[in-house]
Amino acid sequence: MLSVEIFKESRQISLSGSSATEKFVYVVCSENGDLDEASSDFGEFWEPNDDIAAVNAVLSYFPYVRLMTDGAGGVVVLELDSIELNQISDGRWKVELNYILPQGQLTGGGGEYVKLSFSTKGNNIKITNSLQVMSADLATGIGLADVPDTGNLIGVTKDSVEGATVQGKGFNFEVTAYFESTIANFGYMNTIYHLSPSMNDAAMFGFAAGELLFLGMSGSATLYRRVPITFEFVASPNINGEADPGFPVLFALGHDIIDYRYYDTGDDVAGVLVKRPLTRYVHRVHPLRNLNLLGIPT
Amino acid sequence: MTELHHLSSNRVDVIAFHVLSRMAKTTGNAVPVSPEIYNVLFKASGVGIISVIKDRKGTTHVIRLNKEQAMEYLQQSRGFVKPKDVANAVR
Numbered sequence: 001m002l003s004v005e006i007f008k009e010s011r012q013i014s015l016s017g018s019s020a021t022e023k024f025v026y027v028v029c030s031e032n033g034d035l036d037e038a039s040s041d042f043g044e045f046w047e048p049n050d051d052i053a054a055v056n057a058v059l060s061y062f063p064y065v066r067l068m069t070d071g072a073g074g075v076v077v078l079e080l081d082s083i084e085l086n087q088i089s090d091g092r093w094k095v096e097l098n099y100i101l102p103q104g105q106l107t108g109g110g111g112e113y114v115k116l117s118f119s120t121k122g123n124n125i126k127i128t129n130s131l132q133v134m135s136a137d138l139a140t141g142i143g144l145a146d147v148p149d150t151g152n153l154i155g156v157t158k159d160s161v162e163g164a165t166v167q168g169k170g171f172n173f174e175v176t177a178y179f180e181s182t183i184a185n186f187g188y189m190n191t192i193y194h195l196s197p198s199m200n201d202a203a204m205f206g207f208a209a210g211e212l213l214f215l216g217m218s219g220s221a222t223l224y225r226r227v228p229i230t231f232e233f234v235a236s237p238n239i240n241g242e243a244d245p246g247f248p249v250l251f252a253l254g255h256d257i258i259d260y261r262y263y264d265t266g267d268d269v270a271g272v273l274v275k276r277p278l279t280r281y282v283h284r285v286h287p288l289r290n291l292n293l294l295g296i297p298t
Numbered sequence: 299m300t301e302l303h304h305l306s307s308n309r310v311d312v313i314a315f316h317v318l319s320r321m322a323k324t325t326g327n328a329v330p331v332s333p334e335i336y337n338v339l340f341k342a343s344g345v346g347i348i349s350v351i352k353d354r355k356g357t358t359h360v361i362r363l364n365k366e367q368a369m370e371y372l373q374q375s376r377g378f379v380k381p382k383d384v385a386n387a388v389r
Binding site: 005006007009026060062066077113116117176228 | 313315318322324330332335338376380
């Protein structure tokens with residue numbers, strides 16, 4: 001297998017309050033003695049004057065990312081910015097690799113990868129309707145002809161429908177994207193502030209408009225370092241034409257609130273007053289916003 | 299060589315993100331990493347080493363890793379996904 005052999009190496013480091021650079025200088029040749037024309041490697045690459053092969057070999061054999069101290073107990077990541085090759089004899093090259101802090105290499109959003117964490121553990125929610133009444137029994141000795149028909153209402157009292165607190169379906173997730181530190185300016189943070197909380201006005205991460213609720217972001221930026229910013233979302237499915245007995249089919253976005261008002265009516269069979277839905281309101285409590293302004297790579 | 303075992307998980311995430319992003323842009327089946335990055339990200343990872351480049355004194359300068367295994371390991375160990383796959387991952 002072709003490889004390289006390092007004769008010499010030297011390093012030059014430059015640190016300042018606003019930048020960090022590191023230069024590596026190598027004198028390299030092919031493995032097993034490139035100057036020996038009898039070597040099986042000679043002429044395969046590092047061939048005299050074979051510039052393209054030399055550059056390709058350097059790009060293939062030397063790291064494009066380095067670590068450097070930030071002078072405060074942490075590290076910064078330096079990326080390969082430029083290379084310089086000088087042929088000093090046949091098959092032997094002086095290679096200079098310059099690493100710099102990666103500023104301005106990304107525009108707009110983050111990079112090509114993000115980090116994701118999610119939970120399907122729901123929160124407690126209050127409901128006033130059940131999916132189905134499984135059984136209803138009348139206490140003996142009451143004198144009613146039948147069980148009062150309360151529909152699917154839960155917690156019906158003489159004056160109100162109190163509902164019940166149950167475990168709701170939930171889907172929370174966080175997306176962490178990595179940004180140039182320059183994105184963490186007050187203009188961007190102001191944008192995020194105005195977007196929190198809001199629903200997506202267009203499809204995002206595979207969710208239809210209205211299904212995602214952006215809760216907010218958190219991050220800690222330091223100049224000249226790429227910073228992770230975490231965006232928090234809650235997903236809830238839209239209701240698209242669901243049957244709702246007594247009302248027109250229901251349409252609501254995932255984070256709308258559906259509210260019923262009730263009235264008293266007589267149950268002729270049971271001979272008592274019961275509650276019945278009178279009106280249905282779909283409240284929008286979060287605005288629809290362009291969540292592409294978050295800058296998360298999609 | 300200075301050991302960097304004190305780095306926070308968040309910091310290692312950032313380093314892994316850099317390395318992964320650059321790996322994705324390279325061709326070939328091997329990726330060269332410095333010994334420092336190898337120790338921070340890949341030590342005891344099980345990622346295959348294709349070759350090690352040392353000088354004549356035996357000092358290691360570059361470790362060339364199996365690119366496919368290295369990328370897969372970083373994505374899984376640090377929880378990275380491509381943004382376009384987020385929808386599939388969360389739905």
